């Protein structure tokens with residue numbers, strides 16, 4: 001098998017995907033052979049709540065896997081890698097494998113009051129020191145506490161050891177192995193707010209503080225490890241599962257960002273900028289998170305992360321909420337109908353503001369409307385907002401760089417990077433080259449690559465061949481002036497939005 005195949009399962013916020021790659025061990029070339037994708041339902045049962053059906057996640061993911069399995073010879077598949085939307089939490093019954101409640105999604109804000117209580121108890125610094133995270137509803141811990149408190153009988157069943165919980169990787173592993181494996185990897189664990197990023201273990205103090213029985217939690221392993229094999233009764237054959245990694249850390253790995261100073265930004269539902277910082281945990285002075293990067297041997301790896309909750313989701317809102325475009329890709333043509341937003345600024349704080357503001361109570365706002373404002377101006381303002389949120393992340397990251405470190409380019413991936421207008425805007429705002437791989441599926445590539453490492457087919461440090469396209473920043477004075485104006489307006493709009501959320505009473 002000189003050209004083993006690896007399958008990545010990429011379970012995202014809006015869709016499940018399976019991608020099959022062939023890896024030529026001689027040339028290190030990788031080829032995408034087949035891919036399948038299924039969207040699934042998003043449920044918004046109350047204001048600020050976001051839920052998924054874990055069984056629909058599972059059935060869509062299994063269907064995609066089975067399709068790419070049957071696309072080529074079965075025996076060529078050397079291993080599977082799983083990558084996933086992070087933080088989203090599932091709790092299920094160990095005996096029946098039935099979820100006891102829908103998955104509470106990373107975007108869900110219902111636990112904002114609980115987070116506030118924990119801050120009032122003075123836990124913020126302790127949580128940050130142990131987990132690298134800020135006390136925000138984004139992370140899994142508050143979602144688990146909510147389920148244990150609100151789902152009938154959940155607390156008693158958890159205390160008896162009858163329940164299991166985990167992020168989506170754990171849920172998929174459990175189902176793929178027919179209930180044999182309850183595990184997760186360090187990157188996913190580091191997003192739960194229950195994991196000590198320094199010791200590499202569940203933090204007993206936090207578990208005690210929040211009354212979480214340790215028996216609920218999965219076993220934590222390296223990202224490249226032998227997790228188990230798929231059950232024949234489920235998938236039709238036994239295939240080793242040798243990689244598990246959160247989707248943003250997977251993209252970091254897939255983009256070959258393995259050394260301190262390497263940075264990537266993914267433009268999916270949200271936008272996630274990660275800076276690899278090497279084997280030492282580094283704490284931000286500018287409200288970024290400290291998180292685990294993919295780990296392939298005994299040496300832990302760390303990253304600084306800036307998370308923006310509404311990236312491509314703003315485009316979905318224009319499509320599904322306002323109905324001003326039919327497909328996400330239509331936004332570029334509409335936005336190109338005008339030369340700028342006409343002074344309109346959209347702050348998409350629909351689910352609060354993530355890094356670097358961490359304002360769970362902020363809500364979205366549009367400024368600068370006139371009688372002349374059109375859908376095209378709004379579309380343009382939406383793209384501006386995606387890029388400007390990422391400028392905030394980059395500014396924080398640059399301010400956190402160690403002496404001698406510089407960021408010379410931004411590697412990008414994710415659905416919204418197909419938008420040329422957005423990518424040019426990003427390059428111009430940052431005055432940095434934006435590097436876009438011709439394989440846009442670097443998240444899946446990262447998981448496939450880790451599965452190849454975990455199954456012994458390649459060494460982690462050996463990069464795949466990646467061809468990059470460069471978007472060069474425009475440096476003419478007029479453009480620079482336009483970008484400065486955009487940034488100044490954005491700062492005012494953010495300040496006004498936060499002031500409104502502090503003064504709003506209902």
Ligand SMILES: Nc1ncnc2c1ncn2[C@@H]1O[C@H](COP(=O)(O)OP(=O)(O)O)[C@@H](O)[C@H]1O
Pocket residue numbers: 012013014015267268269270311312313314315316328329330331332414415416417418419
């Ligand atoms: N041409 C485009 N311009 C802007 N946004 C886009 C474009 N194509 C897709 N998107 C957005 O990208 C997101 C999908 O990207 P993807 O990487 O598949 O996300 P996820 O992994 O979060 O499900 C959607 O929010 C969609 O609105």
Ligand SMILES: O=P(O)(O)OC[C@H](O)CO
Pocket residue numbers: 011012013014084085086087106246247248268269270307
């Ligand atoms: O599903 P994505 O690609 O939007 O990623 C979601 C993130 O992992 C949330 O932290």
